[in-house]
Amino acid sequence: MVLLKVIPKVLNNSALRLSALYPCISFYGGKKYNFNLGKTRFSTCSRKGASFARELALGNLNMKWIFPFPTLPSEDDLSELNQLSDAVGRFFDEKVDSKKMDEEGKFDPEVVQGLKDLGLFGMQIPVEYGGLGLNNVQYARVAEELSSDAAVTVMLAAHQAIGLKGILIAGSEEQKKEYLPKLATGEWTAAFCLTEPSSGSDAASIQSKAHLSDDGQHWVLNGEKIWITNGGFADVMTVFAKTKVTDVNNEVKEKVTAFIVERKFGGVTSGKPEDKLGIRASNTCAVSFVDTHIPVKNVLGEVGGGFKIAMTILNSGRFSMGTTVAGQLKRLITLASEYANQRTQFGKKLAEFELIQEKIFTMAMQAYAMESMAYMTAGQMDIMDSNGEPQDCSIEAAMVKIYSSECAWSSGSECLQIFGGLGYMKDFPYERMLRDSRILLIFEGTNEILRLYVALATLQYAGAKLQLRLKALKAGSMREKLTAISDQFKEEWYLKTGSDRGQVPDPSFSVRSYSKTKSWLDPSLIPMGEMLEESTLLYRRRVYQMLRKYGKKIQDQQLVLKILADAAIQIYGMTAVLSRCNKSLILGLRNADHERALAVAFVKKTYRDNYLIMAQLAQVNYDDYYLMQRKVSNDLMEERRYLCPHPLEVTHKYEEHPKYLEQLERIKAIKD
Amino acid sequence: TMARVLVGVKRVIDYAVKIRVKPDKSGVVTEGVKHSMNPFDEIAVEEAIRLKEKKFATEVIAVTCGPTQSQETLRTALAMGADRGIHVEIPADDYVKTGPLQISKIFAKLAEQEKANLIILGKQAIDGDNNQTAQMTAAVLDWAQGTFASELKLEGEKLTVVREVDGGLETIDLKMPAVVSADLRLNEPRYATLPNIMKAKKKKVAKLTAKDLGVDLASSIEILEVADPPQRLAGIKVENTEELVGKLKEAGLV
Numbered sequence: 006m007v008l009l010k011v012i013p014k015v016l017n018n019s020a021l022r023l024s025a026l027y028p029c030i031s032f033y034g035g036k037k038y039n040f041n042l043g044k045t046r047f048s049t050c051s052r053k054g055a056s057f058a059r060e061l062a063l064g065n066l067n068m069k070w071i072f073p074f075p076t077l078p079s080e081d082d083l084s085e086l087n088q089l090s091d092a093v094g095r096f097f098d099e100k101v102d103s104k105k106m107d108e109e110g111k112f113d114p115e116v117v118q119g120l121k122d123l124g125l126f127g128m129q130i131p132v133e134y135g136g137l138g139l140n141n142v143q144y145a146r147v148a149e150e151l152s153s154d155a156a157v158t159v160m161l162a163a164h165q166a167i168g169l170k171g172i173l174i175a176g177s178e179e180q181k182k183e184y185l186p187k188l189a190t191g192e193w194t195a196a197f198c199l200t201e202p203s204s205g206s207d208a209a210s211i212q213s214k215a216h217l218s219d220d221g222q223h224w225v226l227n228g229e230k231i232w233i234t235n236g237g238f239a240d241v242m243t244v245f246a247k248t249k250v251t252d253v254n255n256e257v258k259e260k261v262t263a264f265i266v267e268r269k270f271g272g273v274t275s276g277k278p279e280d281k282l283g284i285r286a287s288n289t290c291a292v293s294f295v296d297t298h299i300p301v302k303n304v305l306g307e308v309g310g311g312f313k314i315a316m317t318i319l320n321s322g323r324f325s326m327g328t329t330v331a332g333q334l335k336r337l338i339t340l341a342s343e344y345a346n347q348r349t350q351f352g353k354k355l356a357e358f359e360l361i362q363e364k365i366f367t368m369a370m371q372a373y374a375m376e377s378m379a380y381m382t383a384g385q386m387d388i389m390d391s392n393g394e395p396q397d398c399s400i401e402a403a404m405v406k407i408y409s410s411e412c413a414w415s416s417g418s419e420c421l422q423i424f425g426g427l428g429y430m431k432d433f434p435y436e437r438m439l440r441d442s443r444i445l446l447i448f449e450g451t452n453e454i455l456r457l458y459v460a461l462a463t464l465q466y467a468g469a470k471l472q473l474r475l476k477a478l479k480a481g482s483m484r485e486k487l488t489a490i491s492d493q494f495k496e497e498w499y500l501k502t503g504s505d506r507g508q509v510p511d512p513s514f515s516v517r518s519y520s521k522t523k524s525w526l527d528p529s530l531i532p533m534g535e536m537l538e539e540s541t542l543l544y545r546r547r548v549y550q551m552l553r554k555y556g557k558k559i560q561d562q563q564l565v566l567k568i569l570a571d572a573a574i575q576i577y578g579m580t581a582v583l584s585r586c587n588k589s590l591i592l593g594l595r596n597a598d599h600e601r602a603l604a605v606a607f608v609k610k611t612y613r614d615n616y617l618i619m620a621q622l623a624q625v626n627y628d629d630y631y632l633m634q635r636k637v638s639n640d641l642m643e644e645r646r647y648l649c650p651h652p653l654e655v656t657h658k659y660e661e662h663p664k665y666l667e668q669l670e671r672i673k674a675i676k677d
Numbered sequence: 678t679m680a681r682v683l684v685g686v687k688r689v690i691d692y693a694v695k696i697r698v699k700p701d702k703s704g705v706v707t708e709g710v711k712h713s714m715n716p717f718d719e720i721a722v723e724e725a726i727r728l729k730e731k732k733f734a735t736e737v738i739a740v741t742c743g744p745t746q747s748q749e750t751l752r753t754a755l756a757m758g759a760d761r762g763i764h765v766e767i768p769a770d771d772y773v774k775t776g777p778l779q780i781s782k783i784f785a786k787l788a789e790q791e792k793a794n795l796i797i798l799g800k801q802a803i804d805g806d807n808n809q810t811a812q813m814t815a816a817v818l819d820w821a822q823g824t825f826a827s828e829l830k831l832e833g834e835k836l837t838v839v840r841e842v843d844g845g846l847e848t849i850d851l852k853m854p855a856v857v858s859a860d861l862r863l864n865e866p867r868y869a870t871l872p873n874i875m876k877a878k879k880k881k882v883a884k885l886t887a888k889d890l891g892v893d894l895a896s897s898i899e900i901l902e903v904a905d906p907p908q909r910l911a912g913i914k915v916e917n918t919e920e921l922v923g924k925l926k927e928a929g930l931v
Contacts, residue, residue, distance in 0.1 A: 085878060088752060089871050091713070096868055098693070124871035137871055147871075595709050 055466065056385075057580070058400040058459065058573055062467035064545030066537070071580055072525065074377075074588040075142055075384025086143055090150050096123060097153035106156060106286035107437050110278070116157070120191070125151075125161055127189025130173065134185035141324065141383040148325045149332030149376075155441035156286035158329055163234035163287075164188075166322035168195030171243040171263055174321065175306035175314050180265060184241055196239035198230040198266075198292055199315055206454045209312055213246035213294065215262065223298040224248070224264060226272075230292045237275045237288040242266045243305065243318075244294065250309035261311035265303040272297035283440035320399035323406040323449055324386065327379025330409040330445070333438065334372040337420045338365060340435075344424060355423070364419040370607050371412040373600075377581035378405045400462050403455040404574045410445035410452060417442045459573055460566035464559060467548050475553060527590045530583060533605060536612040537579050543615070544572050547622050564631055565622065572618050575611045582607050680734040680831060680853070682725045683793040684759065685784060686718040686741050688750040689804045702902045704773070705804075714750045717799025719757075721859040723866035724829055725797050726758040733831045736760050738791055742780055744769045748882065755877035756869035762882040763787060767894065774896045776805070779887070781813035786890040788818060794854035795836070800825055801858075811858035821851035824858040 057070040077083045101116055120126065129144055130136025139147065151158045169188050172180055187193040204211045213228020226246055230236070248262040266273070276291035306314050342365055345356040355361045382401045389395055417439040421428035428435045446452050477489040526534045551565055559565065586604035589597055621627060640648055659665055690696065691711040699706055714722075728734040739754035741747045742765040751762040765783055767775055788796055801808035815822035823829075823838030827846070830837040836851040841860050869877075887894050915921045925931045 081878075084749060084752075085874065088749065088756070088869075088874050092756075092869050092871060092874060095713075119868070122870055123868060128871075137875065 058463050059466040062463040062548045071584045074584045094150040101154050103154040110285045112286050126191035130189045135189035141386045145328040145383045149328045152329040152333040156284040159284050160287045164195045167197035170318045171305050193240040196235040196242045198242050198244040215246040215248050226294045226297040233292045236290040236292040245311050260309035262308050263305035263311035263314045264299050323402040324382040327375045327405040327409045330413045331372045331376035334368050341420050341423045368416045374578045375409045377585040381581045404577050407452050413442040456570040459570040527587050533608040540615045575615050579611050680795040681793045682734045682737045683796045684725045684739050685798040686750050686754050687715045687802045688747045689715045704903050714753050715802045719866040720863050721797040721799050722754050723864045755880045756874040765885050777807050777809035779894050782892045784814045785817040796856045798858050815856040821855040825860040826857050827862040
């Protein structure tokens with residue numbers, strides 16, 4: 006092929022390098038890039054609405070996300086935030102008997118009152134309505150202390166992160182004035198009522214209904230909600246129900262509407278508290294509404310706009326799971342390492358054994374990564390665009406949630422392991438912490454659904470941008486086809502040969518030595534930056550391959566989507582870790598060497614894991630394996646039992662079978 | 678008369694932290710270690726605020742002496758309800774050599790300046806364990822003192838203090854002005870609520886140096902070494918008194 010022979014020579018000739026080869030630049034979303042060799046290039050992805058994850062799918066690293074790592078405006082702000090957090094931590098250490106509340110399955114009323122007095126019921130409610138007005142970064146920090154007791158964390162989150170969040174986000178001034186002050190002090194508590202017996206992940210299929218009363222003054226609500234945290238006592242609930250809406254074409258459709266429902270409106274009954282595996286002190290129950298009359302002024306947002314409000318509410322609270330779990334892991338590291346330094350076996354302290362060290366190391370690494378990701382996300386959520394609108398960080402928040410929930414469960418289990426038999430006993434808190442953490446993978450969007458969301462939302466964006474190239478490949482003119490093929494080739498070539506190749510056409514992390522730019526990254530982190538760049542390009546390549554292979558049908562390829570989502574999460578983790586470590590090195594913070602070692606370990610491990618993950622999608626690996634998986638799963642699901650015959654089945658006849666005897670002969674021949 | 682109360686607060690290593698001695702034996706490790714207000718000082722602040730809430734005091738002024746980080750402790754006092762704060766800034770190098778004698782002189786000068794008539798301090802700090810500052814302050818000012826207070830009652834010019842002493846409880850009457858040191862059972866300090874912590878930002882904190890007050894920080898004490906207490910050895914069980922006496926004689930103790 007002519008191209009093959011020409012390109013290497015051209016790439017090595019700096020003068021000719023780019024202009025000859027890339028007339029197709031416009032295919033990359035229509036933005037022309039200037040290639041002034043020798044000048045520092047920052048990747049500036051200023052496309053509106055493009056978050057980190059979306060840009061990642063195109064192989065772009067969004068520098069606005071990466072640099073600088075979120076910081077507080079001043080030393081005083083940091084000091085105050087630490088004071089707030091310490092006050093919370095202290096209350097939990099001294100006043101909250103988690104073991105007792107877990108055993109009894111309910112909260113100590115004194116503890117709940119203490120939480121209200123501390124001001125924890127209105128953390129994100131603006132100061133003018135009686136709350137603390139914490140922004141997302143501040144809230145994330147305080148949440149680190151709350152996780153001392155998971156049941157309390159969940160109760161508080163159900164109240165403010167979702168229960169009253171709707172009023173904050175979509176409420177009118179009157180609604181805010183009426184409800185927020187009492188909710189901030191905890192005089193009233195809130196709950197979020199969306200899930201129904203037949204509608205969990207599929208929230209759009211809810212069947213609760215509300216219709217206007219004859220006089221048009223009230224909505225009459227009927228429906229049954231299940232698994233509502235705080236459902237047994239909440240005074241104010243955000244309830245979602247289907248209402249008939251006439252759309253632009255004069256068609257009547259059923260759309261979800263959000264309502265602010267007070268228990269005192271009548272017709273509200275709470276079921277018995279559920280007996281749970283974990284977070285047992287928190288109240289979870291069914292709530293049913295029978296002809297509950299809601300004044301029309303209590304509609305939240307617009308009639309028919311409820312689904313979007315529900316999703317916005319859920320998206321806005323997810324990121325805090327990262328810091329909550331990180332706080333918990335840090336506590337576990339203290340407890341487990343203390344124990345490992347005391348317990349001796351075989352004449353050595355447990356702390357000297359590698360297998361034990363590995364567990365502590367993994368916990369530290371995961372805590373570091375998840376808090377980096379969480380604060381990066383929170384920091385971005387606090388940045389408003391020029392219209393005063395927050396950015397869409399929903400994909401990144403979902404990534405934080407997936408990562409932190411799974412680490413909580415796996416590391417909780419490893420931590421319990423360090424304690425051996427003691428870990429299994431109820432006398433010690435580790436089994437409770439493990440039980441409490443299991444719910445994290447289920448609520449606030451199951452991890453399966455969130456992975457699909459992460460993958461599909463990024464693919465949708467990438468697909469739209471790559472559409473031109475894909476179209477060209479399929480149906481374009483000869484020149485267009487060739488340019489598309491050469492783009493593809495150039496990527497594969499670049500990946501195969503690594504550094505010292507021509508400048509990458511897309512804005513890059515600017516760390517590669519050949520790019521002749523002074524990298525912005527701390528010198529000791531440059532190799533890590535290169536790994537990040539490579540992982541990103543590999544991810545982009547796979548995204549492109551999968552889109553090309555499946556097109557719209559990719560929606561059904563859940564196994565592929567899962568792999569892509571996992572890769573994206575790993576890369577986001579790498580980015581957050583590098584950004585944060587860079588900041589620590591700039592500031593020369595305490596224990597910087599230790600931190601750098603931890604960060605480097607994380608990046609190296611993730612880089613390797615990513616290759617393994619992405620390798621699953623390579624043509625040769627993927628097709629056969631997943632075909633087998635599909636066939637076996639379908640059989641099992643249809644027959645609803647394990648289908649293979651038992652290992653011992655008819656073994657007595659096995660040894661008489663002529664085939665067996667033949668094989669026996671052949672084996673004997675090997676030995677001779 | 679109403680009291681104008683001066684309360685002393687000290688930033689110490691948090692009581693729950695495991696203390697480690699520095700390898701060079703010059704002191705304990707403080708870098709990166711969690712610090713908080715001395716627990717007895719919290720009790721002192723709480724008592725002062727209760728006096729104000731019961732309208733026996735007009736103003737509560739919190740005072741701390743130390744390097745820049747000591748301000749955090751002041752802010753906790755303000756969050757608990759003190760009206761304003763004074764930070765007597767002492768650089769870290771000098772602070773290491775500062776002890777109760779110097780601090781008591783500073784408090785005495787401040788009491789005069791602020792026209793306070795009641796000083797409440799914690800009975801001792803959990804790092805120094807000196808139990809001297811309240812007594813020395815009273816002596817410098819020539820005021821009455823009520824130490825190890827487990828109960829406090831103010832009536833006009835008379836301050837009734839119930840003291841915890843070795844033999845039990847001693848009740849004394851003091852004539853104001855007076856210095857009181859708070860003991861454990863005086864009260865249970867309130868938790869600084871988050872809204873109050875944020876409001877504390879707006880309260881005034883004045884900054885001074887020892888020189889401004891005309892106090893000489895020179896110390897006649899020099900710390901030679903800080904070391905871990907010796908490891909406690911295991912004990913042994915004896916069957917009867919004879920064996921006990923025998924063992925004691927063996928060890929040369931009788």
